[in-house]
Amino acid sequence: MTQVVWLRSDLRVQDNPALFHALQTGEDVIACTGIAQQTWQRHRRGDNQATLINNRCHHLAAELAALRVPLRRLAAPTFEAQIDEVLGLCGQFQAKALHFNVQYEWDEAQRDQALAQRAPLRVHSYHDQCAIRPGTLKTGQGSFYSVFTPFKRRWLALQSEQMIQPLGTPPASKAMACTPSEWALNAQAEQQWPSDTASVHQRLNAWISLAHRYDQTRDLPSVDGTSQLSPYLAIGALSAQQILHALAMEHPGLYQDSGGIGTFVSEICWRDFYRNLIVEVPRVSRDQPFKLETRGMRWNTSEQDFDRWATGQTGIPIVDAAMRQLLATGWMHNRCRMIVAMFLTKNLFIHWRRGEDFFMRHLVDADLASNNGGWQWSASTGTDAAPYFRVMNPVTQSERFDPEGTYIRRWVPELNALGAKRIHAPFAQGPVHGLDYPAPMVDLKVSRQQAIDNFKAHLQEQK
Ligand SMILES: Cc1cc2nc3c(=O)[nH]c(=O)nc-3n(C[C@H](O)[C@H](O)[C@H](O)COP(=O)(O)OP(=O)(O)OC[C@H]3O[C@@H](n4cnc5c(N)ncnc54)[C@H](O)[C@@H]3O)c2cc1C
Structure with a gap:
């Protein structure tokens, strides 16, 4: 048998x-x-x-x-x-x-x-993907959670009650003959993302000893301040339960923690939240916005604008650094994902689906639920999304989260010679002679206002 x-x-x-x-x-x-x-x-x-x-x-x-x-x-x-x-x-x-x-x-x-x-x-x-099975948590009215904070409150309460106990190694099969692996190893990729179980768990354990600092390091793209476990979670080389269990062994109060550990647990909860959403609102995994009233918006369809974003040639250093990190490594820091997504959907007013597709094609951690959630959050079309009038300014973000320009210098070496004050917006004071770097493709203030006006007008038309 x-x-x-x-x-x-x-x-x-x-x-x-x-x-x-x-x-x-x-x-x-x-x-x-x-x-x-x-x-x-x-x-x-x-x-x-x-x-x-x-x-x-x-x-x-x-x-x-x-x-x-x-x-x-x-x-x-x-x-x-x-x-x-x-x-x-x-x-x-x-x-x-x-x-x-x-x-x-x-x-x-x-x-x-x-x-x-x-x-x-x-x-x-x-069911193996989430800490709490999608479809389980309901509001007092019996509907699904469309807002993260109350979802998280319930999620934490349930997690505190039950001790996660991941399944261990299963018993061996009887006597099936096994032929050698049919998959040849790509050594270069393996160096970047080692994928044998021992290495994956080594990375997890190394992260657990750093996780208490997560709240201070997570927004700085120039440091390894996040777990970088996402590729393993995305393909299931590691489960959310395994992460939470390993964390609980070191930090028993993880669900009550208000520092680094608690912040990290919140991110695992975001992952569950977006998975819950694709189960409860399947249209979001079928190219539709969560907010139906944002359908039919007249997005910018310029291929040239899209290509400048996609190749890291926008003239906004933090955006270009992030896009080049993605192209070179297949991974991008979370803060930068938000910055480039807002820039594409607000300052360039290009459809979030174009960005979502591009990320899916390039990310080593590509994951429909989290990617769709992240894009719709940035585009203000999603559940619990950033309101359309709150548009991140990429230069301000850059000054705040990469103050010395370390991350920018790593990925946009042509800006190496610029000091920390000028590197975030090289052309802010006028032309710079001898700089082999494009001027910003849009005025950030004007394009921001244009996006807000477009949103406002569209939403009014829908009423
Ligand atoms: C526009 C956009 C697109 C994104 N696309 C993806 C994607 O395709 N795949 C993906 O796994 N994540 C995606 N994210 C979420 C987040 O950026 C990544 O999970 C995170 O950067 C992965 O790095 P890490 O493992 O070091 O994360 P950590 O900060 O160490 O977080 C731990 C884990 O929590 C989960 N997590 C963290 N942040 C989020 C979040 N905002 N939403 C959902 N889960 C989260 C991830 O599984 C992550 O591995 C996206 C975010 C945005 C804004």
Whole structure:
């Protein structure tokens, strides 16, 4: 008798309910996984994350082999074809049951529903992605939370009551033969984001010893003041429960903490909040704004403007530094994500979906729920979003969070010679001779006001 486990956004051995319960049956277990290339591209996913997944699978195959679980590589190019392939595998091994952990995005959920309808065997699904299962927390009126603060209050209360106990390493399978890994390691990517379980947990543990300072370091893009665990969370090499559990071992009062630890816990809660939202309001994962009244806005469609943003040539140093960090590394600091997103959607008045797509294609931690949440927050179209009239000034942000210009100098070396006062807005006092750097593509004050006027006029039209 065989059990089949389909691994998707849960590329880990520990704290993996689907794998754990399949192995607990005591029967032979086969695991399978694979990117459906055409669907991947249709979802605007890119190479940085695909490479991380590839490397992770390389290690995962070996880690599963230690449990005598072979990891089969799925080759089907679309979600639809993947259903056939997975069911084919189940048929080939006369599997008794198929196990997987739920994915909350719309297309993924539809795929799983279609599979469950067609499957001639038992299908077991589990929840593994969030500290608290999406759809669980409701307001006093029984509706979902559209505002973060009360959601967090309930989330913290529940977390304090229950001690998170992640599932450990499951028992080994009986005697399945495991062939060598079908995934070749990309050594360069592995250097940047080591993806074997030991390295991932090393990074987690190193972070836990620094997390108490998070409230002081998290907004400074020039220092490694955040955990940089997002790529691992995005592909499920690490679970939120594992992070919270490890944190609780060192800091038992984590849910009452008002310093660095508590601030960090809040970010994990934001992740749950946005996942909750794509379950409760599925249209947000289908290219629609949360605030329906913002539909049909007449956005700026200039490709030239978009390209200057996308290539880090806007003439606003902090924006260009951030975009170049993204292009060079596949990752961007959170403060900078907010700055570039506001600049695109407000100062350039370009549709948030263009930015959302670009991030999905480039981010190694690309994650539909958090990315969509972040973009709609910045564009003032989302739930609990920044109000449309509160537009961040990128130069002020730069002066505040990168006061010496250290981050800017790292990514925009042509500004190296400028002192800390001038580096944030090199042309503020007029032209600078010999500087190989573009003048700002927009006047920040004028474009800010224009965006506010556009929003106001559009919202009035909707009334
Ligand atoms: C426009 C925009 C786009 C974004 N796109 C993504 C994305 O595609 N994938 C992604 O994982 N995060 C995204 N974020 C959220 C956040 O920027 C990243 O999670 C964070 O920068 C990752 O770095 P870290 O692991 O060092 O985070 P830390 O500061 O160490 O936070 C710990 C973890 O909490 C979660 N988290 C932190 N901030 C947020 C947040 N604002 N919303 C949701 N979860 C959060 C992440 O899982 C993160 O790994 C986006 C934010 C914005 C403003």
